[in-house]
Amino acid sequence: MKDKYILEMQNIVKEFPGVKALDNVNFKVKAGEIHALVGENGAGKSTLMKVLSGVHPKGSYEGKIIIEGKEQSYSDIKESEEAGVGIIYQELALVKEMNICENIFLGNEFQKMGIINWNKAMSKTQELLKRVGLDDKPNAKIMNLGIGKQQLVEIAKALSKNIKILILDEPTAALNEDDSENLLEIIRELKKQGISCIYISHKLKEVKAIADTITILRDGKTIETFENEENTSMDRVITGMVGREMGQLFPREEHTPGDVVLDVKDWNVYNPELPDKKAIDNISFKARKGEILGIAGLMGAGRTELMMSLIGAYGINKSGEICIEGQKLSIKGPKAAIENGLCYLSEDRKKTGLVLDMDIKQNTTLASLDKISSIFGINENEEIRVSNDYVKALKTKTPSIEQKVKNLSGGNQQKVVIAKWLMAEPKVLVLDEPTRGIDVGAKYEIYNIMNQLVAKGVSIIMISSELPEILGMSDRILVMHEGKFTAELDYKEADQEKVMYYATGGNLNN
Ligand SMILES: Nc1ncnc2c1ncn2[C@@H]1O[C@H](COP(=O)(O)OP(=O)(O)OP(=O)(O)O)[C@@H](O)[C@H]1O
Ligand SMILES: [Mg+2]
Incomplete structure (x- = not known):
């Protein structure tokens, strides 16, 4: 029997100023499978998922999105949710001061004319928490939960919207071993309930453990899609991602x-x-x-x-x-x-590492201004030269060093923080x-x-x-x-x- 695809993305092209983030991407997901999407930093993974979830709305990209045989074109995230797509972003987006129930149901179905039926919302939350294996109370504040639990609340929130396709963008990046293992278990459980999952991760061990199918993106293009079988080696994935063999x-x-x-x-x-x-x-x-x-x-x-x-x-x-x-x-x-x-590169780049509204060169030299300044002020040529050197050395993917850091992919932002501290020597x-x-x-x-x-x-x-x-x-x-x-x-x-x-x-x- 022919495989049934719940999702087909055809010939997707998405451009930003100076960057072709997606260059004719084809991506198909079978109903009820866990499909890993892998690729280097800046390959286009998050962008493809933002197209799928309406963050980049119709008209801002080319190509077709087909869900269960029906062509989709959303104006916003709400519409993609109605079509059954739920996304959990690379950076979590819960409101820390609010409790679980509020986070799940704000702006949702129980909110009619500005009034929320909290009793209904509370009991629905209880049900959802059970589905993701959490035994916390619906009125527990987000800030009192560890990051692993917060991740599960995000999933519960997605499930509250009756989704068929769940997108997880590097969900375990900040989780410890136990929480990661637990999350993988929940995803397997959701699969049994018929939910298809698109899983983005740089942790290839996890990809190997959980994926039914793997798609590799490189430079905004689909390199290949294949089944993850017993003997599928991650070397094949690495080679596909980086475009060369990596000996060690x-x-x-x-x-x-x-x-x-x-x-x-x-x-x-x-x-x-x-x-x-x-x-x-x-x-x-x-x-x-x-x-x-x-x-x-x-x-x-x-x-x-x-x-x-x-x-x-x-x-x-x-x-x-x-x-x-x-x-x-x-x-x-x-x-x-x-x-x-004594310099410290923080694990939390958004809080203490980077100024997102500044460009790459300003961020790179931020901790070393004395190295590129004289009594006449900052030597801009020198600033440009060293920043370019680090972009080359770390292969930071960007149209130029004048790009604002907030427009870089997650991994490329991390490279800029690293450049900043390496430069400080x-x-x-x-x-x-x-x-x-x-x-x-x-x-x-x-x-x-x-x-x-x-x-x-x-x-x-x-x-x-x-x-x-x-x-x-x-x-x-x-x-x-x-x-x-x-x-x-x-x-x-x-x-x-x-x-x-x-x-x-x-x-x-x-
Ligand atoms: N809002 C934006 N404005 C300009 N360029 C962008 C924007 N969003 C993404 N890009 C560019 O598109 C390309 C793909 O980025 P994307 O975030 O999809 O990569 P990724 O595969 O998710 O990488 P990572 O593994 O580092 O998260 C990158 O070159 C990135 O800088
Ligand atoms: Mg990304």
Whole structure:
């Protein structure tokens, strides 16, 4: 029997000024399947889904969208929802101050003439929460839920609209292993209920685990669509994505660590929201010139809090000592940290990493203005030159360095943050989840640049939840659990099991 397609997108063309984001894309999804959409940063995945969901309305693209045999042309998201399409964006969009029920039903069917039937909405919410495996109360506030649960609320919200096609754009980028696994399970469950799912992810292990079918996009074009069978290799996917074979994923180099540059002693920090609770519990460690120090741990272990507290951006009642190159410092905030050679690349690029309304070159040089300025002000030629260099080195996809950062794809925004801190060339560079949302090819380029910096004597501290990355790039690994270090491992003796053992609380001394 011929496969039944619930969705056909035919010859889709979508252009932005200077960018052909989609160049004649064909994409078909079978009824009740989980269809993974993969491709490099800027390949056009999110744009294709925004066309499908009416974010880019009719008239702003060319081509046809057919759902269950019927041609669609929506003016907005509402109309796509009526056709059965639900989308969960790369960045979550819930209102944190409101509760679950309000988030699900604001602007929805129970709202007639401005009045919401809350009783009906509450019991419907209960039902929806059950479907996504959440046992929280409908009146629980969003801000009190972890990010994994928020993701499930987004799905519940989509389900409230009777959708047939659920689009998830990098849903697990910020989730820990357990929450990711749980999410995949829910998606499988929804599939059993007949919902088709389009799944975008840079985590190929997940793609392998969950997809029935895989479509690869490259440079706005469909490269191929194939079934994900037992023996389908992810090498095929990688080759299709980056357009060449990738021999290895981690360019490990032997480093010879030099003098201690950062020395932290007896560092204690309390949680500003729970002042009785220690966020960082008597931590001491050293980072050397010319090494990559990996910090592993589960979400909530305190890795980000540790680094943020060192640059003066987190915590109360701090005690302990920070020395940089033997100088004892008292760092009052991020600016002072940068002046002392300690830079921190945040895991949350939107909040602290980028100015979205500024262009690539302004963002790139933001932390290094002194490097390109003289008494006459900023040397614009120099600003243009270095920004172009980083765009080339990291293969940032953009029509020019004058492009506003908000117009870049998620992964390409991340590359701009990275360029900003690489350019600052600090003594100690802390990278917090540097390759989140970054495609495999670009990851490799970032690792190469890390190696170059280390060769120049920079000390890199890398926080990452991706164990392969920690194991593949670090010289030395510290494992954190509940605000303490539970192990220090040389990369040669470290493996996945060992790190996980300590990350879940195993002890240094046994
Ligand atoms: N609003 C916009 N204005 C200008 N250009 C845009 C806009 N939205 C997307 N683009 C460009 O379209 C191209 C495709 O972007 P898209 O966001 O679809 O990529 P993606 O495959 O989702 O990448 P990622 O994996 O990094 O999220 C990129 O070159 C991007 O800069
Ligand atoms: Mg995207």
